[in-house]
Amino acid sequence: MSKYHKNHREKLKKPSNFSAQHLLISKRLIHDMIDLARIGSTDTVLDIGAGTGALTVPLAEKAGHVLAIETDPAFVDKLLGKMKDSSNIRVKQYDFLEIPLPRNPFAVVANIPYSITTPIMGKLLECPGLPLQRAVLLVEMGAAKRFTAVPIQDPRILSWRMQYDIRLVRTVSPLHFAPPPQVDSAILTIHRRKKPLIAAPHQPKFKALAAYGLRDARQPLFAALSGVFTPPQMAKLVKVLRVDRELPIGRLNEEQWGTVFHTMLQHVPANRWPRLRKGAGSKPKKRK
Structure with a gap:
């Protein structure tokens, strides 16, 4: 042996x-x-x-x-x-x-x-x-x-x-x-994926957005993200996504979620981005 x-x-x-x-x-x-x-x-x-x-x-x-x-x-x-x-x-x-x-x-x-x-x-x-x-x-x-x-x-x-x-x-x-x-x-x-839809450094920010948006996957897109995107921003977002603002947010696919996230980074002030509270299992909150 x-x-x-x-x-x-x-x-x-x-x-x-x-x-x-x-x-x-x-x-x-x-x-x-x-x-x-x-x-x-x-x-x-x-x-x-x-x-x-x-x-x-x-x-x-x-x-x-x-x-x-x-x-x-x-x-x-x-x-x-x-x-x-x-x-x-x-x-x-x-x-x-x-x-x-x-x-x-x-x-x-x-x-x-x-x-x-x-x-x-x-x-x-x-x-x-x-x-x-x-x-x-x-x-x-x-x-x-x-x-x-x-x-x-x-x-x-x-x-x-x-x-x-x-x-x-x-x-x-x-x-x-x-x-x-x-x-x-x-x-x-x-x-x-050969090209990840979210870059590694942005993963924490994306997790916070996903947790915030999917609090209720049945909510319409505009309502689920109303605390992040202003009405004019939401109007532009749904045009880019080519979806109805009433679409349940849970029906967005991975590529569409990538678009939502990168649109947030580009057009939404950081103080409106969702964030995760410290500690396992904590609920996301929106910055004031």
């Missing part, structure tokens, strides 16, 4: 929030996910919630480096046992939400734990400077629909979608897992 294997066995910890994972057993689905990710020989790929290595090992046949992240010590032990002929796999027994992410460009291909889907997505997509290039994820169907919903109602998800193209590719039945979950799953693809 190598020194690397011994060190990892000595660091085994009790599993935390990755318990009750539904292991992927469909080889066809595994290969479909890897094909969707377009993994190349120089890519670094993360397998989050790697389980016993159903994705890890075939990923290693395509990628330059694979980082398998798993918290269950029994699964980690099995993963280490499968690494004998794979020098390009590293196994880390960590809670993904606590592990530092690569500083160089990377991809993710994973059957992620459903109980912490949104926190995982937040860690991957929240920071525009993170060098995530693309991801192919198996997630619970309800979550997949929420991340790709039209109209857009969640300002946090909207901010992700200004940086990444997120798509629900197809439904996956419970029969592809052991034990089978009680709900359908879905393949979700995520690709970094």
